[in-house]
Amino acid sequence: MTEPNYLDTPQGRRIAYHRSAGSGPGLVFLGGFVSDMEGTKAVHLEDWARSQGRAFVRFDYSGHGQSSEAFIDGCIGDWAEDAMAVLEALTEGPQVLVGSSMGGWIALLCARAMPERVAGLVTIAAAPDxxxxxxxxxxxxxxxxxxxxxxxxxxxxxxxxxxxxxxxxxxxxxxQTVLDKPLALEVPVRFLQGTEDEAVETDVALRLLAHATGPDLRLTLVKGADHRFSTPECLALIEGSVEQVLAATGEAR
Incomplete structure (x- = not known):
């Protein structure tokens, strides 16, 4: 495991990250609750982005992985601030956010707070609210x-x-809730959800799809997939969903 770089945020937190150079729109991976940037999906997507010559960033929220602060001192608002700091400091132009579980919620918060920096969204078992x-x-x-x-x-x-x-x-x-107030997503969005997810029920994905508004929102349900969503077939689906989003922005290979 290579040593990370570190970003000092405006709030005084130190965020560990790995960044790969490449063309834009780049990809930013947003991990889940009590997860870190060394997970299967994050590392797999980094390898895929490199093979495509696409810029990529993965990082640990404060209180997670190799970043500063204690986990119990953090909250969703802090971790969303961390993600926004990463977007501002470590990327150029609009990015495709790939959010897993809690990272899906944080991706939605980023899209609401700074839409000019979001080119598209791919969420995996998104857990808003x-x-x-x-x-x-x-x-x-x-x-x-x-x-x-x-x-x-x-x-x-x-x-x-x-x-x-x-x-x-x-x-x-x-x-920080998003399902009880307007949620306009004017970029291409792909929601992915497994039917055997033990942490996020399928009804959450259906509610999110029904609640959000936008010109290009699609939900894919994968029969039998669990919350990890890390089988070879699921990883290939994540890749394909990112490709769809990039194609919709006119930036596919």
């Missing part, structure tokens, strides 16, 4: 009470360690 919907529900009544009264609560995960959810994450998540 999950802090106030699925995560809040998963806490249950006891967990909800504890996180609000004590400030932190742990819930089991299907990965290495339990998720540590804080009151700050919940309260900030309520401020």
């Amino acid at each position: 999950f802090m106030t919907t699925s995560m809040w529900a998963e806490l249950g009544a006891d967990g909800q009470r504890k996180v609000m009264e004590e400030g932190i609560y742990e819930i089991p995960s299907d990965y290495d360690a339990p998720y540590r959810i804080t009151r700050g994450m919940i309260e900030d998540g309520r401020k």
Whole structure:
């Protein structure tokens, strides 16, 4: 694993990243909750972008991977700020954002806040508003009470360690929602979703498609695919979706 470079953000956080030079629109990969930039999808897409001569950036949000700060001190708003800082400092012109799970939510926040820097979107099991919907529900009544009264609560995960959810994450998540207010996406968008996703239900993808407005929005459901969406077939579908978005912008190879 090669050593990352670092970006100091306007908020004083230090973001670890890898960047590959190439033509634009470039690609920026936005990872998931408690994930990092060394995941299968991020590294695979980086290799694909290099083979196409396409600029590419992957990075760790603050509190994730090799970036600064403690995870429990962060929230969706902070991680969206990190993504926007990466867009501003490490890319040129509009970019195609590829967002996985929470990264799909953050991609939508970026598209809403800085549409001039977004050429298109590809989301993989996008989880918009999950802090106030699925995560809040998963806490249950006891967990909800504890996180609000004590400030932190742990819930089991299907990965290495339990998720540590804080009151700050919940309260900030309520401020970052996208499904309860207009969501205009004037760029080509491809939503990808597996039907066997154990973390994000198919209804979330359907709701997002129904709620967002734009001239070129498409949802692909993959029967049997899980939340990781990392089989060879799923990775090929991600590549193809990026190619579709680039073609719609007039920038395909």
